[in-house]
Amino acid sequence: MALAPFHLAIPVHDLAAARHFYGEVFGCAEGRSSEHWVDFDFFGHQLVIHQAPKLAYQEAAVSNPVDGHDVPVPHFGVVLGWADWEALAERLRSRDTQFVIEPYVRFKGQVGEQATMFLLDPCGNALEFKAFKDIGQLFAK
Template structure:
């Protein structure tokens, strides 16, 4: 396991619905859990959800290449093979999950393929792969 990983904790509406979505639909490994929280292994990063009943989370969208994207989102940068694998996995079984699949910055520095899904808590997850991995931070 990578020693330099991030940890993020977010509120969720239901532990069971969250665990079901991330494990069954996204294929994410479930770690430790209790009645009101769960740790997930999001490609080597620790994502924790804490049950917080009904919470309100509002955020604006912004425009990129004529697409409206959520200003609050999180996700992972994957190799092209891993990106294709998870995209196929999600869309083979759960065809309604993909909110957006698009190439951004076509033929420019930072060219990337991305797709976005929305979890049962209203969070948007972005999965992306770069044409040239050296352009991740350009």
């Protein structure tokens, strides 16, 4: 079955900063917008940022331990091809991005080995980007 694009709407308390982050830092093409929200082509998916008050999770992140790192919860992101993940990591590093978890290979030599990185948008929304050399490992136990 072919993957269908997802639609995700997230709250941002600074629409201008979030618009810059997703448009300029990530290079996501902007779609429709109003004075309160903006659509982005987020790696082929529809991400909508909505102006909203700051939420508790955006002020003080909660995390769970995974492979020796504190993974922020909630978070969202995309599984990219390996080369695309490496290119994104380099793009973000070249823009002096502050990572929550620096790009690295998680579960090295184990089932589910994957490249991953975590960062926050300017409004405290956590993002994860990952890649698998063997996409068959995506749901492996």
